[in-house]
Amino acid sequence: MRAGERFTVALIGASGLLGRAIAGELASALGAKDWRVVQTARGRADARRVKLDLLDHDAVRAFLRELAPDAIVVAAAERRPDVCENDPALARALNVDALSVIAAEARMLGAWVLSISTDYVFDGAAPPYFPDATPAPLNAYGQSKLDGERALLASDPAACVLRLPLLYGPFTDWNESAVTSLTPAIVRSADPANPPAPMDAWATRYPTLTCDVAAVIRGMLEHHAKGATISGITHWSGDEPMTKFDIARRIARVLNVDAKLVAQHTPTDATPRPRDCHLDSGRLETLGIGRRTAFDIAIAGLLANYPDVPDQ
Structure with missing residues (x-):
């Protein structure tokens, strides 16, 4: 990024549970005159989001080359374990192949990639798990995300993976x-x-609020914008x-x-x-990055906004 230019972020998968939280955090916390965030979505594109199907590799390449972002946050994935188990080809197409395309383009453009991964890369037998722990996924979802991590970092060692546990947050369904x-x-x-x-x-799960994760991602982007890029594997998790x-x-x-x-x-x-795949978050905490909201407070706030609980 040259002096006087805005720091441009491509947020891939901005319409999902986590993507919406990231978009909201970046919109509210980052200076509009210094930052530009371009959101994409596949099925829920609108005036705020560019329609982009990650399975269309030519479209992905064209989008990134036209935008030439400084950073790319990949929040899109096939994250449903049962779907991945029943359709491993789809899981690989979204969680590995699409990420490989993004990584190759990012390296050519000089963009930093932050990709979201999962605690399911571990077998849950020996927590807590540090970023350098040996992965051993038990299902197709975990394996596809691990393969995506490896493809990304093999293409660009300066890229970053952020593994997360069970997420919850403001929801539409x-x-x-x-x-x-x-x-x-x-x-x-x-x-x-x-x-x-x-x-x-x-x-045992560690439910983690998407709004907190979004604050973590903002902190990681700010580090990169200042030239203190965080690379390799990182973790963030709730602690309850x-x-x-x-x-x-x-x-x-x-x-x-x-x-x-x-x-x-x-x-x-x-x-x-x-x-039990408890993720150790110490690497980011050491950098002064992190935020946690108590589960009882967070879930009460979420449910208060959705008074019509279905009874069918």
Whole structure:
């Protein structure tokens, strides 16, 4: 970036759960005269977002060459483990091949890439996991994200991967997050006419607010803009361990409903999932980057904005 020019960020996948939070954080926190953020989306493009299908590699190349961004944040992915397990080719196309195209273009343009990855690159047997821990994914989703990490860093060692755990945040649909997706079943279980709701009490998760992650990403972008680029593998995570059973009880308390919940102490998912992939966030914390909102405060604020909880 030359003196007097604006720092341009391409935000790929700006319409998703995390992408919207990043877009909002960058819009509110960064000086408009110094920063330019160009958002893309595949299915939910609008006046704020450029339509871009990551499976169309020629379109991706054309977009990046025309924009010539200083930084590219890749928040788009196939993140549903069951979908990845049933369609590994689609998982690879989005999580590996598309990222490889972006990485190659970024290197040619001199742009820094920050790509979002997952704690599911680990098997969950020996937490906490540091950035240099050996990955061992249990499912196709984790493997595709790991392959994407490796493709990105092989193409450009100056790029950065940010691994994240279970995310939740402002949502447009209850099923956008595995946290809020529990709410309808919780509400239904409170009806005496309905049976109890089974909830996983086997796997420990670390729910992390997308707004906090967005603040972390802003901090990483600011470092890059100042010439202090963060490269390689990084982690960010909430620090409150809880199972989905724990999460459900907290949501029920916020909603003030007498939910009937049954703890399941053995895995029930068709797709294998790790038991505890706690990510160590020390690398970013050492740089003064990070923000965490207490889960009870965050979930209460989110649910207060969505009073019409479905009961069907």
